Amino acid sequence: MSAIFKQNASISVPSSEVPIGGSYDVVVCGGGPAGLIAAVAAARNGAKTLLIERYGFVGGMSTSALVTPISEFRHFGKQHIGGIPFELLQKAAELGGANVALESGNFPVNDEILKLAAQRLLLESGVTLLYHSWFSDCVVEGDRVTHVIVQNKAGRVAYEAEVFVDCTGDADLVRAAGLPTTKGDVLQPAALWFQLGGVDTDALDYLFRDAVDGMLPVSEMIRGRLLELNERGEIPIFGGPWINKFFHDGMVSINVLREATDASDPEWFTRTECSLRENLQLIIEILRREFPEFRDCWLAKSGIQTGVRESYHIVGLYELQRDDILFPKAFPDTIAKGAHVIDIHSSDSNDQDGLVIPRQEYNVPFRCLVPRGSVNLVTAGRCLSADGPGFGSVRVMATCMAMGQGAGTAAALSVQHGYSMSAMNFEHLRETLIAQGAVIDFDNVVAPAAPIELTAYPAVSAAR
DSSP, rough: OOOEEEEEEEEEEEOEEEEEOEEEEEEEEEHHHHHHHHHHHHHHTOOOOOOOOSSSOOGGGGTTTTOOSBOSEETEEEEEHHHHHHOOOOOHTTTTOOOOOTTTBBBBOHHHHHHHHHHHHHHTTTOOEOOSEEEEEEEEEETTTEEEEEEEEEEEEEEEEEEEOOOSSOOHHHTTTTEEEEEOSSOOOOEEEEEESOOOOOGGGGSSSSSSBOOOBBBBBHHHHHHHHTTTTTTTOOOEEEEEOOOOOTTTEEEEEEEEEOOTTTHHHHHHHHHHHHHHHHHHHHHHHHOOGGGEEEEEEHHHHHHHOOOOEEEBBSOOOOOHHHHHOOTTTEEEEEOOOOEEEEESSSEEEEEEEEEEEEEEEGGGGGTTTTTTEEEOSSTSSSSSSHHHHHHHHHHHHHHHHHHHHHHHHHHHHOOOOOGGOOOHHHHHHTTTTSSSOOOOOOOOOOOOSSSSSOOOOOOO
């Protein structure tokens, strides 16, 4: 018998047999930036691959939450993420939905075009897609996961595989499998992104330039006025605002709304969604009233869900730490690069904590993706094993994509050669990744120049 838990009580429900929907070499749970790349990598390396996604499209936070630009593929002009992630952005650029020419490597994307580009990439690579299906549970025999169980309109359906990749963002499969996870007492806040039309983008042109040292410009004038309104209690805590031109004159994408929450708590996250949508209406009214550039603006779109920065982390074979970011190490199992600022958003202030810009790229080891005790289960994306400052940098989408290529490739090699995730052949994995365009063929072993530690919030003066 199984149990359904509600608050402190439980009821017993009759057990039932779950039909098997198919058998695969690799099953990837979650089609966000990490998951879709993992599925492509697994399929291209010869694995029969299934990708399970809860929405009717892939892309995760970049499409469902409208997060743009995708950070970051280059650092101080040097590209550190290539392979399948860069191929995806190039594919979107060919369709007119991305700009991959920016020296900073922070690439704006059109969410609708990215959906199509990612779907084409998956299908062309031979991945089987299963949309509108939510991971529910798994079956574990001994030390191996044998099946995942999904819930959809057909009921509960099981899928069998040799290897599984957890790209749910919240370590859902890892937790269901009984492998160790952790969750901090204080999580980075969630954010509701939105797009506005009818904006005087000519007047805001000073904001629409490439990021400096990886930091997107912020108007001192706009931010200063919002701070005054926040101090007076007229608007809630906010971030930025980061205002990005959205491919057409008069259109912008804005990141300003934030709120403390735990996305793994459905009731709390529901309250957050409701609260942020009320705050969205409020902030649009404030923008219209306070700033002439927004006087005639209108809401074009908001994220279909609030963007989540953090929930559960796996307890991995290695924990990426602050010093790994600021003083890069030559890991024998490097499978991805990162270079983003250490960017920890605060839930109780309008600022960011510990904002540090590294002077060079750093290495992400495969062991950060492997739950302790795992045989045939690997992760990719924001649930990796990292401390607070380490996570503050590595969580960004471009690096999550690179992790996805590493995890998907490892999954395929595991099927072909019998490698355990906890005893992966690092040399074989790295050789395969390099042959397929991943930028991991250099190691940072020299002491980097001193990182930039920002004492003031990054901003630019309004051009008047």
